[in-house]
Every structure is written in structure tokens, then in C-alpha cells.
Amino acid sequence: MDKIIEYIVSPQFMLGALNTLQLSIAAQLGGVVLGFLLALAKTSRHKPLQFLANAYIWMFRGLPVLLLLIFVYNALPQFGLRLSEFKSALIALMLNEAAYMAEIVRSGLNSVGPEQQRAGYVLGMTKFQIMRYITLPQALRLVVPPTANQFIGMLKLSSLASVIGFGDLLLVSQQIAGENFDYVNTLVAVAIYYLFFTAIFTAMQIVLERSLDISLKAKLIAEQAQRNNNRDV
Numbered sequence: 665m666d667k668i669i670e671y672i673v674s675p676q677f678m679l680g681a682l683n684t685l686q687l688s689i690a691a692q693l694g695g696v697v698l699g700f701l702l703a704l705a706k707t708s709r710h711k712p713l714q715f716l717a718n719a720y721i722w723m724f725r726g727l728p729v730l731l732l733l734i735f736v737y738n739a740l741p742q743f744g745l746r747l748s749e750f751k752s753a754l755i756a757l758m759l760n761e762a763a764y765m766a767e768i769v770r771s772g773l774n775s776v777g778p779e780q781q782r783a784g785y786v787l788g789m790t791k792f793q794i795m796r797y798i799t800l801p802q803a804l805r806l807v808v809p810p811t812a813n814q815f816i817g818m819l820k821l822s823s824l825a826s827v828i829g830f831g832d833l834l835l836v837s838q839q840i841a842g843e844n845f846d847y848v849n850t851l852v853a854v855a856i857y858y859l860f861f862t863a864i865f866t867a868m869q870i871v872l873e874r875s876l877d878i879s880l881k882a883k884l885i886a887e888q889a890q891r892n893n894n895r896d897v
Contacts, residue, residue, distance in 0.1 A: 667846065671837075671853035680836035681857050687753055687832065688819045694758035695818075696811065699765025706770055717766065724763035730824055732756035737828040753825035761818060768810045772803035805876045812869035816862055833857055 671677055705717035724732075737752040747755070776799045784794035826835035837850040 667849045668853050668856070671840070671850055672856060676836050676840060677833065677853060677857070680831055680833040681861075683750075683830065684819070684822055684832045684857075685861070687750065687757070687825060687830070688815070688822045691754050691757035691761060691822065692815045692818045694754065695761025695765050695814075696769075698758065698762035700769050702762060702766035703769035703773060706766060707773055721763045721766055724760055727760070729756065729760050729821060730827065732760055733824055733828055749825065749828050749830040752828055753822070753830050757818065757821065757825075761814065764814060765811065768807055768814070769803070772807035773799060775806050776802045805873075808872055808876060809869070812865065812872070816865055819861055819865070820858065 702717045702720060705713040706721075708714065733753060733756040736747065736756045737749065740747065740752075780798055780802075784798050789797070822832060823834040826832055826838065829835070833854045837854045841847045841850045
């Protein structure tokens, strides 16, 4: 156990953990933004945009992430585009994640009935205002849970970046284990890091879902109003 703790608090493991978090967060944020744009294109009235969005989703959902990583890092230099390990992993993971986020966002947007959008037009709101004040607040309640799950998946998927030499947790553990042949303790230390990160982001997901829960907000407001009435009496 002492050896595991020694690995966990070592500078190499802490740097690998930081690299893993940086890659996971950046790739997930990029995937959310690109996925949102793809969802808008897929739900638009323009057939060419729908075709391009569907083609993108079909292609990147069908390609293995490992293939994307190796292609971006090893094949793109043959076209004159040489990227670092971090940038290569970021692009590959982001492109893959966007295909899944597009479907998640699309389902959230479609959950808002068209009659609410028509009501916005009647009130004189622009398309942007309708999206900002009517569609997105309601869609977020359905988009947040699967997005949080996708991020946890991204956290684990980022370990594939070690195959192209990115210094994440898994690569650090392999390098240290290659020096002292202590595979058990190094891999246990990596597992503890991943479980810790998963626990933290799961707790954040629960807090965020509660903040978006309209029924819970209404209940809290009603309880506060009841307490105020009791004090007045």
C-alpha cells in the first residue's frame, strides 16, 4: 500500500493526471461545441446541411477512436501537417465525441415542442432569442445527464492517447513499470486516480442536475413560502 501511495503522490503521476484532465476537458468541450453545430445543421430546413451533418455522424461513429488517433498523428504529416501528441489526441477525440454529442443535443432540442417556438414568434422574439430563452433552458435538462456520462467516458477514452506518446496517466505508469517491473502497484495507482476523477465529476453532475430540476426548484420555493407564512402567523 505504501508503494501505491508513493506512486500516487509522485510528480510523474501528478503530471500525468494533469495531462489526462487537460486532454479530457478540452476534447469534451470541443466535442460539445462541434456537436451543437452539427445538431443545428441536422435539424435545419436546408437539405445540404442535413446531409453533411448525417454524413459526419455516420462516419465518425463508425470509425474506431484508435484509428483516428493513429491517422491524425502518423498520416497527416504525409500531407504536410505535423501536430504534437496533445493536439493530435485532442483533434481525434473531439471529432469522435462531436458525432455522439450531436445526437444528444438534437434529442434535447427536439424535446421542446414547436408550439413554444411559435409562441416566441408571437411575442416578437427573434430566432436567437427563442433559442436562448425558450429552447436551450428546457433542452439542457435532458442534455446534461448524457453529456456528463459522455465526459466520464472521455476521461477513460483519453488513455488511448498513450499509443501516440502522449504523457497521460497510462503512459506514465507504463514507463515507470518498465523501469522497475512493478506493474501491479503502478496500475492500481492509475486506477485510483481514474476512480477519484469519476467520483468528483459524478458529484458535479448530481449538483448540476439538481440545479436544472424545475420541479425541485418549485418544491423548494413552495417550502420557503410555507415557512414564511408560518412565521407571519
